[in-house]
Amino acid sequence: MSEQQFDLIVIGGGSGGVxxxxxxxxxxxxxxICEQSRMGGTCVIRGCVPKKLxxxxxxxxxxxxxxxxxxxxxxxxxxSWSTLIANKDREIDRLNQVxxxxxxxxxxxxxxxxxxxxxxxxxxxxxxxxRAKKILLATGGQPFTPDFSGCELAISSDQxxxxxxxxxxxxxxGGGYIAVEFAGIFNGMGSEVVLAYRxxxxxxxxxxxxxxxxxNEMHNQGIIIQHxxxxxxxxRQQSGQLQVTYEDGEVTMADQVMFATxxxxxxxxxxxxxxxxxxxxxxxxxxxxxxxxxxxxxxAVGDVTDRINLTxxxxxxxxxxADTEFGNKPRQAxxxxxxxxxxxxxxxxxxxxxxxxxxxxxxxLRIYRSSFRAMKHSLSDIQEKTLMKMIVDDATNVxxxxxxxxxxxxxMVQGFAVAVKAGLKKDDFDATVGIHPxxxxxxVTLRDFEVVE
Ligand code: NDP
Numbered sequence: 001m002s003e004q005q006f007d008l009i010v011i012g013g014g015s016g017g018v019x020x021x022x023x024x025x026x027x028x029x030x031x032x033i034c035e036q037s038r039m040g041g042t043c044v045i046r047g048c049v050p051k052k053l054x055x056x057x058x059x060x061x062x063x064x065x066x067x068x069x070x071x072x073x074x075x076x077x078x079x080s081w082s083t084l085i086a087n088k089d090r091e092i093d094r095l096n097q098v099x100x101x102x103x104x105x106x107x108x109x110x111x112x113x114x115x116x117x118x119x120x121x122x123x124x125x126x127x128x129x130x131r132a133k134k135i136l137l138a139t140g141g142q143p144f145t146p147d148f149s150g151c152e153l154a155i156s157s158d159q160x161x162x163x164x165x166x167x168x169x170x171x172x173x174g175g176g177y178i179a180v181e182f183a184g185i186f187n188g189m190g191s192e193v194v195l196a197y198r199x200x201x202x203x204x205x206x207x208x209x210x211x212x213x214x215x216n217e218m219h220n221q222g223i224i225i226q227h228x229x230x231x232x233x234x235x236r237q238q239s240g241q242l243q244v245t246y247e248d249g250e251v252t253m254a255d256q257v258m259f260a261t262x263x264x265x266x267x268x269x270x271x272x273x274x275x276x277x278x279x280x281x282x283x284x285x286x287x288x289x290x291x292x293x294x295x296x297x298x299x300a301v302g303d304v305t306d307r308i309n310l311t312x313x314x315x316x317x318x319x320x321x322a323d324t325e326f327g328n329k330p331r332q333a334x335x336x337x338x339x340x341x342x343x344x345x346x347x348x349x350x351x352x353x354x355x356x357x358x359x360x361x362x363x364x365l366r367i368y369r370s371s372f373r374a375m376k377h378s379l380s381d382i383q384e385k386t387l388m389k390m391i392v393d394d395a396t397n398v399x400x401x402x403x404x405x406x407x408x409x410x411x412m413v414q415g416f417a418v419a420v421k422a423g424l425k426k427d428d429f430d431a432t433v434g435i436h437p438x439x440x441x442x443x444v445t446l447r448d449f450e451v452v453e
Contacts, residue, residue, distance in 0.1 A: 003129045006030050006130060008020075008031045008325075009033075009034065009130050010032070011034050011135070011137050011139055012138035012140055012304070015302065015311045017301070017302070018040075018099060018102065020322045021322075028326075031106075032108070032111060032132070033110055034111045034112075034114075034130075039096055039100050039103070040092075040099045042140050042303070044096070049091075050088050051161075055181065057079075057189070058184065059345065061079075064077050066377070085162065111126070111128060113125045116269055117271035121133070135275075136300070137293070137301075138302050139270060141304065142158075143157060143262075143263055148232055148233055148234075149235075154257045155258050156258065157258070168255050169192040169254045170191050170256045170258060171244055173259045174259065174260035175195065179260035180195070180218070181344055182260060183195045183344075184223075195223060195226065196226050197225065201227075206403075207356070209389050209403070210348055213385070220383065220384070229248075230246065231244055232247045241254065263309065265279075267304065280306070282306060284304065290332060291317050301318045310340055316333040316334070320333040337352055337417070341410035347405070347407075349405075349411070349412055350403045353400045354401060354403070355391055362394075364453040365392060365451070367392075368449045369448070371388075372442070375437055386442075387405050388443060397425040399419065399426055402417075402420055407439060412439065
């Protein structure tokens with residue numbers, strides 16, 4: 001069969017790949033995109049989107065509690081996991097179709113199947129051979145589970161979205177984004193949750209005050225957090241339960257064991273060696289600031305490059321690539337001061353430097369803190385606290401970090417991230433009038449600080 005010719009072949013129909021394909025096609029390029037699973041990638045199909053739907057679902061337990069203190073009487077509230085999963089699947093199907101439509105409307109040719117590089121310009125997908133001047137690798141990542149006896153019995157976040165029944169008791173290994181988010185989800189649904197983390201404090205890399213605060217709130221909600229704890233084996237019992245053995249010899253039982261121990265770049269059978277591309281020591285595709293690999297016509301964006309593994313970052317990398325290579329508008333994706341959220345319960349929003357990193361970079365700092373009970377909880381017995389922490393470089397008065405944990409933290413930080421990204425000073429925050437009564441007004445009225453260096 002003859003080769004089909006394109007200006008650009010994109011491998012991977014996730015956030016980064018789809019954005020690059022659409023923008024390049026908009027500039028008039030003849031673009032093909034290959035996807036082996038479902039269009040939309042990790043974020044839409046088995047990540048951010050279904051996760052947030054489950055977070056909403058799990059929060060109703062607390063919302064019903066709060067509602068009572070506002071005078072509502074809710075009779076016979078009950079929860080159906082299967083209804084939730086069916087409704088969530090319907091929404092994901094809809095989004096999957098939206099992605100197909102966006103690509104069709106942009107004039108991008110879609111190939112469903114596993115794609116493999118044959119050399120620097122040719123890609124094999126199913127029976128088809130495609131050729132292009134430029135190739136973009138946007139294959140994302142997949143859950144990583146350590147190798148141990150019985151590890152195949154554990155689930156990852158991929159399977160957690162499709163469980164037939166809600167586990168009565170689940171052990172979640174890991175202490176990162178996915179582990180704390182799913183701990184909150186299952187706990188809210190009524191499962192007994194144990195978080196088994198190998199370190200001494202969850203969410204490594206985040207500001208220490210947030211880490212302590214979240215551990216405390218999770219503990220108050222009944223989640224059991226075990227530190228310095230690693231699973232050494234799993235064994236299925238006749239009852240169907242899993243026998244879990246920890247490295248210190250302790251044995252316990254669970255209905256499900258989920259591993260959220262990081263993700264690794266999707267590079268299996270991608271044909272990288274045939275195109276002369278070597279992996280980094282961590283198994284990612286190394287790229288420069290233009291997302292170019294060591295081959296000058298092959299580029300890579302998103303999680304497969306293991307830079308900042310967030311959907312909006314992959315989208316920006318894909319867009320910058322298309323602007324530069326097909327739009328005659330050279331630019332690079334900016335990886336500085338990227339805000340992010342963890343949809344734990346309560347959620348976290350964060351932008352800029354943690355106190356630890358700010359001390360190393362700037363020296364003398366002013367640390368502003370505020371801790372309070374959100375107004376919504378004031379009529380209820382819910383004692384959950386919001387914590388805000390602002391980090392100011394004492395020499396320049398510039399706000400270099402803002403970290404919030406509590407109700408609506410992600411929404412607040414998305415707005416304030418503009419100010420932090422713009423390099424605004426504490427005076428600019430002080431000059432802004434608060435909106436009353438909100439939690440966000442606290443950010444512009446922070447007065448008490450401590451000096452650290
Ligand atoms: P993370 O890298 O955030 O966390 C991995 C966790 O697993 C860490 O606590 C780590 O411990 C632990 N771990 C790693 N290897 C092992 C091992 N061999 N044995 C035991 N524990 C181990 O990964 P996640 O899987 O939570 O998430 C993957 C990525 O997905 C994130 O980095 C993030 O970029 C993205 N993501 C973003 C979300 C958001 O924006 N809200 C939500 C979900 C995912 P240690 O700390 O000691 O290294």
